[in-house]
Amino acid sequence: MTGEERGPEFGLGDWTPESLDVPGEVRAVVSAPHPVLSRAADEVDPTAKETVQLAADLVATMKVSPGCVGLAAPQVGVGARVFAVNVTGHPKAVTVHGTFVLCNARVVEATRWKPGREGCMSVPDLTGDVKRASRLVVEGDLPGSGEPVRLVTDGFEARALQHEIDHCAGLLFLDRVAGAHAVYQRKVYL
Amino acid sequence: MNELAITVIGRDRPGIVADVAEVLARLGANLTDSTMTRLRGHFAMTLICTGPAAAEVEAALASLTAEGQLLATVRAVTPDGDVPPAGEPYVMAVHGSDRMGIVAAMTRVLVDAGGNVTDLSTRLTGALYVVLAEVELPAGVADTLIDRLHRTAAELGVEVTLRPADPDLL
Numbered sequence: 001m002t003g004e005e006r007g008p009e010f011g012l013g014d015w016t017p018e019s020l021d022v023p024g025e026v027r028a029v030v031s032a033p034h035p036v037l038s039r040a041a042d043e044v045d046p047t048a049k050e051t052v053q054l055a056a057d058l059v060a061t062m063k064v065s066p067g068c069v070g071l072a073a074p075q076v077g078v079g080a081r082v083f084a085v086n087v088t089g090h091p092k093a094v095t096v097h098g099t100f101v102l103c104n105a106r107v108v109e110a111t112r113w114k115p116g117r118e119g120c121m122s123v124p125d126l127t128g129d130v131k132r133a134s135r136l137v138v139e140g141d142l143p144g145s146g147e148p149v150r151l152v153t154d155g156f157e158a159r160a161l162q163h164e165i166d167h168c169a170g171l172l173f174l175d176r177v178a179g180a181h182a183v184y185q186r187k188v189y190l
Numbered sequence: 191m192n193e194l195a196i197t198v199i200g201r202d203r204p205g206i207v208a209d210v211a212e213v214l215a216r217l218g219a220n221l222t223d224s225t226m227t228r229l230r231g232h233f234a235m236t237l238i239c240t241g242p243a244a245a246e247v248e249a250a251l252a253s254l255t256a257e258g259q260l261l262a263t264v265r266a267v268t269p270d271g272d273v274p275p276a277g278e279p280y281v282m283a284v285h286g287s288d289r290m291g292i293v294a295a296m297t298r299v300l301v302d303a304g305g306n307v308t309d310l311s312t313r314l315t316g317a318l319y320v321v322l323a324e325v326e327l328p329a330g331v332a333d334t335l336i337d338r339l340h341r342t343a344a345e346l347g348v349e350v351t352l353r354p355a356d357p358d359l360l
Contacts, residue, residue: 032318033286038349125315131356174285175351180309180322 007137009152012100017059017084020052020101020144024060027076029121032172034077037122040170041072041079046103046141051082055101055143058084062099068121070160072167075122081105082143083164085157092116092156102149105140105165107133116159118173119186127184128177132159193269194219194239194247200260202233210235210262213250217242240269276306277326279355282339286348288319296321296350299342303335304328319348324355 017024030036044051054073062071062084069090072083086099110133119127136158139150153161163173177183198210207226214221219241226235239247244266251262284296297307300323309324327335336352343350 031316033348038286123315123318125318126313126320171351172285174320174322175283175349176353177281177283177322179281179355180311180324183311183313183320183322185313185315 007150007152010148010150012097012142012149012151013147015100015142015145015147017056017099017101020056020059022053022056024053024056024058024063026061026064027057029061029065029071029075030077031122031124032174034122036074036077036079037167037172038170039074039079041074041081041168043104044080044082046143046146051080051103051143054078054080054082055084055103058082058101059086059099062086065121069156070164071121072164074167074170081168083168085160085164087157087160090156094155095153095157097151097153097157101143102138102140102151103143103146105138105161105168107136107162107165108139108150109135109137110162111135115178117184118159118163120163120173122167123172123174125186126174127186128173129179129182130173130176131178132162134158136161138165191240191269192243193267194237194241194244195265195267196235196237196239196247196251196262198235198237198251198254198260198262199232202228202231203259206233206260207235209254210237210251213254214239214241214247217246217250219247238267275326277304277328278332279308279357280305280325280327280332280352281355282321282323282325283351284319284321284323284343284348286319286343286346287317288314289346292319292346292348293321295342295346296339297323299335299338300325300327303331303338305331305335 062068069087070085073080084101087093112134114134219239222238224237244264248264305325305327313320339350
């Protein structure tokens, strides 16, 4: 894949969670069948004070949750189209953009579909086989500045982004599993 | 050639599969299709075998069921072979708070649309109930079926998705 084939990435620049300039608070993660997880979340104003606080809180909550590579606002009970991702150090990750938060994100290109096993903090006892695009282009807005970004990614980071964008659409991995025997009791607790 | 449908269920312990399979092998029963899994601490086996007569298998399994820890049934069935698919393959996923009648209501909607459930599993973890069904649907019914599924799911207070099963052909 080259940048030319998929259009330029107007990336995160020097954005870090610290540039939100507010301390994040750890929030409680809700589990299915909580209704907030099944509702399509609302668009947000990425520059609004509450969006900035929510972004910081998602990062803070993700940080204290072992093995967590992504967390969407509905998972902390907020029906807003905001999520945090960080796949740094994950053995399956190829392209890695570090820790970032996107608002109003949408998939603009998805190719090379591959199956993989997924878990979710909001479905703590199950994992499932889900087919996801392994090459992905996503557009969204950065919280704080509201700057538009276009991320071009692949592999595990692409999977994490699709999982979180699904959360914002009110979908769980359970809605995408491959078949009647594609969910498994979780055996390893991190 | 006799075809037998055998079910075995009992409190899980190591060795159930080996014990049952050994009995069948000794009789020359050829194990064809089967599912064997642990469900909430019970080990359940559903097997199709070809070979000996049902009575012979029943008698041989008696050594395993004598203590009352395992329950086995053996039934002669007509060897129809593989059934060709009766429609297009779809996967229905249902999840929500556990309550009575979710499987009954959701599968009834599928059947009323001419669908045939070919595989189904359920999981209960905490308050979350999950139903996953593979179903063959007549061509062209999926679009109207999804509306009916949504209505029934809303009455039950659960979520439903229906999507085409996409087999990977390599």
